Amino acid sequence: MKNLIDFYFDFSSPYSYIANEWVDALAARHGRTVRRHALLLGATFQAAELKSPISYPLKGAYSVRDFARSARFEGVPYEMPSVFPIPTQNAARVFWWLKDTRGEEAAAAWATAGLRAVFARGVALNEVPALRALAAQHGLDADAAETVWNDPAWKQRLKAVNEAAIAAGVFGAPFFFVDGEPFWGNDRKPQIERWLAQGPF
Amino acid sequence: MKNLIDFYFDFSSPYSYIANEWVDALAARHGRTVRRHALLLGATFQAAELKSPISYPLKGAYSVRDFARSARFEGVPYEMPSVFPIPTQNAARVFWWLKDTRGEEAAAAWATAGLRAVFARGVALNEVPALRALAAQHGLDADAAETVWNDPAWKQRLKAVNEAAIAAGVFGAPFFFVDGEPFWGNDRKPQIERWLAQGPF
Numbered sequence: 289m290k291n292l293i294d295f296y297f298d299f300s301s302p303y304s305y306i307a308n309e310w311v312d313a314l315a316a317r318h319g320r321t322v323r324r325h326a327l328l329l330g331a332t333f334q335a336a337e338l339k340s341p342i343s344y345p346l347k348g349a350y351s352v353r354d355f356a357r358s359a360r361f362e363g364v365p366y367e368m369p370s371v372f373p374i375p376t377q378n379a380a381r382v383f384w385w386l387k388d389t390r391g392e393e394a395a396a397a398w399a400t401a402g403l404r405a406v407f408a409r410g411v412a413l414n415e416v417p418a419l420r421a422l423a424a425q426h427g428l429d430a431d432a433a434e435t436v437w438n439d440p441a442w443k444q445r446l447k448a449v450n451e452a453a454i455a456a457g458v459f460g461a462p463f464f465f466v467d468g469e470p471f472w473g474n475d476r477k478p479q480i481e482r483w484l485a486q487g488p489f
Numbered sequence: 490m491k492n493l494i495d496f497y498f499d500f501s502s503p504y505s506y507i508a509n510e511w512v513d514a515l516a517a518r519h520g521r522t523v524r525r526h527a528l529l530l531g532a533t534f535q536a537a538e539l540k541s542p543i544s545y546p547l548k549g550a551y552s553v554r555d556f557a558r559s560a561r562f563e564g565v566p567y568e569m570p571s572v573f574p575i576p577t578q579n580a581a582r583v584f585w586w587l588k589d590t591r592g593e594e595a596a597a598a599w600a601t602a603g604l605r606a607v608f609a610r611g612v613a614l615n616e617v618p619a620l621r622a623l624a625a626q627h628g629l630d631a632d633a634a635e636t637v638w639n640d641p642a643w644k645q646r647l648k649a650v651n652e653a654a655i656a657a658g659v660f661g662a663p664f665f666f667v668d669g670e671p672f673w674g675n676d677r678k679p680q681i682e683r684w685l686a687q688g689p690f
Binding site for chain 1: 533536537538539545546547548550551554555558559561562655658659660661671673674676677679680683690
């Protein structure tokens, strides 16, 4: 749809966290709204024969430095989590539950709460007590949230999202589609901005 | 040295080609000069357990699209070479020969000539006749150039450059060091620009 920006993210992706902080304002400046999609980088990495950037020799140390510097560049608070990367399927299932039952805005608020918890406060969202606490702080029923992330139906929902993303060419995060054009990475912000302002280039 | 920008590139790297087109003007605006280093991505990829981006499923198709779009974004002419990537050790050895015997400016001119040949005109610089022709067009003695790229001393020079780059943390190209700070990728231009304008951030 012409007035949308599709934004794929993983709750354990530092560059997704940074992009999540600017994408709504950028979209709004150009009369667009953001449609978020929580996915699992583990699935897209496997499809693309990739790993987390921190898993590679040399690139790993650079990436840790670049995560923090890129956050500073955007003026976004950042703390490297002590355990990284973490499995994020539970947080992602809650995202899809909120999106499907309460709508885009509720899901977006959860995305922002989760990403900020991980990268501004170092919360280990993979741990059940931490995720329950975040849900409760966020005004959700922690028991209901836990039921969701253990529910085969929501597990299947997330699995289908991963598969559809891969089929659309998504191999990392953040990943954007604007008018069908794919943009990968927080650092494609200037290109997305030009596209929104001037159209295809 | 305070007034330098170190710029590592490979003659077969599209993002290096694009960066090579803006780096001198950016440096000059901030009272800096560029020190170029031709290297072989094959060596840094091996050290970092990486491959060319086009070798990965999903990422490959995106990268080909992004090379051309990133060139358009910078206003740089671009043609995807029909054979890619290509081995570039001969062009790189000529670079180091020029740098060590005639200085930075002569080497920079060769870097630009070679990168433009590959990515603006689709020249297969890995082929001896094409590289000899480029050398001649560039005002070099083609026989002398060919002697250089077959000379064990210049082979060793390039090998030492690759090893020193890897030891310094270089795992891809373009790769920059500004005041010791590492920046990887054509897309780090805005961060480099801020660093040059304001200092560390």
